[in-house]
Amino acid sequence: MRKVKMNVRGRVQGVGFRFTTKMLADELGIYGSAKNEDDGSVTIEAMGDDTPMETFIQRVKDSPSPVGRVTSCEIEENAPIVERTKFITD
Structure with missing residues (x-):
């Protein structure tokens, strides 16, 4: 099981x-979360x-x-992230 933490910038x-x-994560069987940050990322x-x-990354x-x-x-590879059984948006 591969774990990554990504910070994405742009629009x-x-x-x-x-x-x-x-939707992409659900299609590929990826679990985790996506959250808006105050800096726009x-x-x-x-x-x-x-x-x-x-x-997924690409x-x-x-x-x-x-x-x-x-x-x-x-x-960030192998990031200490919360284990989830689905993908959620915060």
Whole structure:
């Protein structure tokens, strides 16, 4: 099980980014959470198998929201994140 914490910047708030990230996670069997931050970024905590996680990370970087735009994405591997059995948006 791979665990990552991502901080995504760009046009990621007010464009359905967290909702479409949840849809993507559900499609790929990824569990975790997505949360808006006060600085305009979105923090994603995700866990899942290696191959689906690679797909998830790449599609988040490409912005799952059609009107969103990711300008940077910091990824922390093996982050100490809360274990979840689904993907939620805060």
